Amino acid sequence: MSAELMNGTELAREIVDRSAERARILVAETGVRPCLATVIVGDDPASVTYVAMKRRRCAKAGIESRLVSLPEATTTAELVAVIRGLSDDPSVHGILLQHPVPGHIDERAAFEAIAPAKDVDGVTMWSFAAMAFGQADGFVSCTPGGIMRLLDAYGVDPAGKRAVVVGRSPILGKPMGMLLLARDATVTYCHSRTVDLSAEIAGADILVAAVGRPEFIKGADIKPGAVVIDAGYNPGNVGDVDAEGARERAGLLTPVPGGVGPMTIALLLEQTVVAAERSAQR
Amino acid sequence: MSAELMNGTELAREIVDRSAERARILVAETGVRPCLATVIVGDDPASVTYVAMKRRRCAKAGIESRLVSLPEATTTAELVAVIRGLSDDPSVHGILLQHPVPGHIDERAAFEAIAPAKDVDGVTMWSFAAMAFGQADGFVSCTPGGIMRLLDAYGVDPAGKRAVVVGRSPILGKPMGMLLLARDATVTYCHSRTVDLSAEIAGADILVAAVGRPEFIKGADIKPGAVVIDAGYNPGNVGDVDAEGARERAGLLTPVPGGVGPMTIALLLEQTVVAAERSAQR
Structure with a gap:
């Protein structure tokens, strides 16, 4: 048996193309061009590369991107003030704080300075609760949101399935579980303190x-035929899943790269356009 | 084997006594008396009884209680305006909206009118996310918060345990799972769409x-020695767990009544005092 690969690159392209078309229509009808402001603190090379890539994608999709680059020594108060300024700026529709931020900054305080209506990266507490409570006007955290779209595109209905989420970060694992729960999966959160991770994984339909x-997740632990989503992205294009082993057992599998990664950016762009559309309607 | 019963009545009394003492000190030192405002819409007999009981408990603990009783026909906008007024009133420290509210009201909109600093019942989206993200300044949803205190009192450390939460309501099941996850349990959410509930329950340490x-949960499904928390409260003092069957298999079990119920009110009173203390410090 060999798993079918879930083509995130192709699905992401479709989403970006549709978003670009919506952006074009919005400009034509209202004169409003969607604008994503990205805030980066310090000059971590990986973050700089990632931000530059997002800006290129914005440009291609007809989304204006504004970059606010702050020095490494920026304080929490200074960062919060900058983000509040963007929250209050009517020409900005979406705000992305590139993370991780330097260790001396209170990242949560910085995230919370993002107005919920501009939280197109889905990082605020409000957005998290909106995902958990199924509030339609909230934005989803982009990676979990992108994963839900991949599941939909490949006809995977989470209802009644046993879904196991390994990881519990505020922007990935926790919202992922809440989105799956909202779609009626039986959801288990595993993490570093889980005692028998292999047994939990072995019971996972998703x-x-x-x-x-x-390659933290071993192929041998995977339930035959399971849907395996690899949201990891480690140096050298290596995911969190032992891809070779997973390919032999999974029914559907996201490749790394070309699976989850492109979907994350596609959701970011799409949500920026939605935020701009909503702002134009107000 | 016969399960040890977890005495919520006794633990709740200790918490209420300590809260009363803190309230007394606060009045003596600052002149501020903790005040809980309760809003009730309509005249559902069970709700009226419950509210009256909470008011008596407040009085006993030296907490002022203010009752805002609104007619059944109250609109969402009217209710939101009343709650916003209480949020802005400096003499009110905690706000409780008795639920359920009549079906024509947008309960979520009403909850969100409660200022987070006064959300002593832990029902707002902000409070939910605070529980999920371990933010120390948030108030917990009272029933899940009370359950965590019961676990602590009986020496149950959730870390590494398999915890299964049956139910996913915004004020009970969902925050319960998040609080257990924050304490390092491996958490599974089950619900009406879970396919093999018996198997999930059989794997639960908590x-x-x-x-x-x-009596939805059958005793025969319970893992021998498990900690069983019955947060159900159905007519006739019947819980969600088949108590007789559970007693034979569980290690620890909350009785109904006298288990979770009293803890919920104790947390409400304690959090009202904490809110008043914080307000006096500002």
């Missing part, structure tokens, strides 16, 4: 690996 | 029943 440790 | 269906 497995989402979101731990950030290369 | 089981929380929060479905609101009398």
Whole structure:
């Protein structure tokens, strides 16, 4: 048996193309061009590369991107003030704080300075609760949101399935579980303190690996025919799942790269356009 | 084997006594008396009884209680305006909206009118996310918060345990799972769409029943020695767990009544005092 690969690159392209078309229509009808403001603190090379890539994608989709680059020594108060300014700026529709931020900054305080209506990266507490409570006007955290779209595109209905989420970060594991729960999966959260992870994984119809440790999930643990979502992205294009082993057992599998990664950016762009559309309607 | 019963009545009394002492000190030192405002819409007999009981408990603990009783025909906008008024009133420290509210009211909109600093019942989206993200300044949803205190009092450390929460309501099941996850349990959410509930229950070291269906959880499904928390409270003092069957298999079990119920009110009173203390410090 060999798993079918879930083509995130192709699905992401469709979403970005549709978003670009919506952006074009919005400009034509209202003169409003969607604008995503990205805030980056310090000059971590990986973050700089990632931000540059997002800006190129924005440009291609007809989304204006504004970059606010702050020095490494920026304080929490300074960062919060900058983000509040963007929250109050009517020409900005979406705000992305590139994370991780330097260790001396209170990342949560910075996230919370993002107005919920502009939280197109889905990182605020309000957005998290909106995902958990199924509030339609909230934005989803982009990676979990992108994963839900991949499941839909491949005809995977989570209802009644046993879904296991490995990882519990505020922007990935926790919202992932809440989105799956909202779609009626029986959801289990596993993490570093889980005692028998292999047994939990073996029971998963849908497995989402979101731990950030290369090849942490062993192929032999995967339930035959399971849907395996690898949300890890470790140096050298290595995911959190032992891809070779998973390919032999899974029914559906996201490749790394080309699975979850492109979907994350596609959701970010799409949600920026939605935020701009909503702002134009007000 | 016969399960040890977890005495919520006794633990709740200790918490209420300590809260009363803190309230007394607060009045003596600052002149501020903790005040809980309760809003009730309509005249559902069970709600009226429950509210009256909470008011008596407040009085005993030296907490002022203010009752806002609104007619059944109250609109969402009217209710939101009343709650916003209480949120802005500096003499009110805690706000409780008695639920359920009549069906024509948008309960979520009403909850969200409660200022987070006064959300002593832990029902707002902000409070939910605070529980999920371990934010120390948030108030917990009272029933799940009371359950965590019961676990602590009986020496049950959730870390590494398999915890199964049956039910996923915004004020009970969902925050319950998040609080257990924050304490490092491996958490599974089960609900009406779960396919093999018996198998999920059989794997639970800690089981929380929060479905609101009398004796829904069968004793025979319970893992021998498990900690069984019955958060159900159905007519006739019947819980969500088959108590007789559970007593034979569980290690620890909350009785109904006298288990979770008193803890819920104790947490409400304690959090009202904490809110008043914080307000006096500002």
